[in-house]
Amino acid sequence: MSYQALVKAFSNREELPIPVDAVLTWIRDHTDHRDLRLHGVGRNSKAFRGAFRRLGIPTGNMYSHEVELICQILYGRDLEPDWKRLVVVKEALHVFDPAGQQVNTEDGVRRLIREVITPELRATSFAPAINDFLGPYRAMAVLLPRAARRKLKIARDEGKRTSTEIANYAQLPDFYVDIWLDIGEEAEHELAGF
């Protein structure tokens, strides 16, 4: 099943925070990506918060080109819990990336890195980089789903709750919660198509 199906499956949830394992379980149960491996890594610098590496391991059958897919999800061990949650889900959702948005050549890696570290180039036409930039918002559509988001946006707009309080409640970074409450309605339609 697709990313759209995942967003739809979580869209009516009104109980927060959404456990990260609930998202990982859905992916394992509804897609071919059962081998998701999480790795907390030490960071010497704050160059990146997380990474996703999908590997094809040859099955050893010399007469076929079959491979087993392994998806590695890296996150900074030193990140705050709310950031870890967003990073892990953002990276896990890359299992849905179509072939045209995958990076699997040396040139692709060089270009992706250049664009990840230069936000001023976000008008890029490099599809994998665009995918990466949108990744946190794709994760927000699952972790702060539609039904909950709509009620929380009204509460924030009416001054009953601040975005910081909502972020603490949902266990998500304040920065992304504030933006998602504003753009979620339109962005969800763009990202998930419903």
Place this chain on the structure above:
Amino acid sequence: MREMEQLISLLFPTEGPRLVDLKFFHGENPVKVEEFCEAAHAAFVQVDSGQSPSEAGFPETLQPVTVDKFLANAS
């Protein structure tokens, strides 16, 4: 650029697993390409060496509450 070539060598070994896809979540600080590559290389070395063991799940101690209850507590 030595750091980039070191990372490329790690990601594209001559034998064994084939890279199907790679993505990153940008960091907190602006960095140069060399610094990024060095950090990425260090992270994947931790994974490949087993220094960062693989985990299937993300255990959390959460106490989920409905939005209505959360908002009711606000007033």
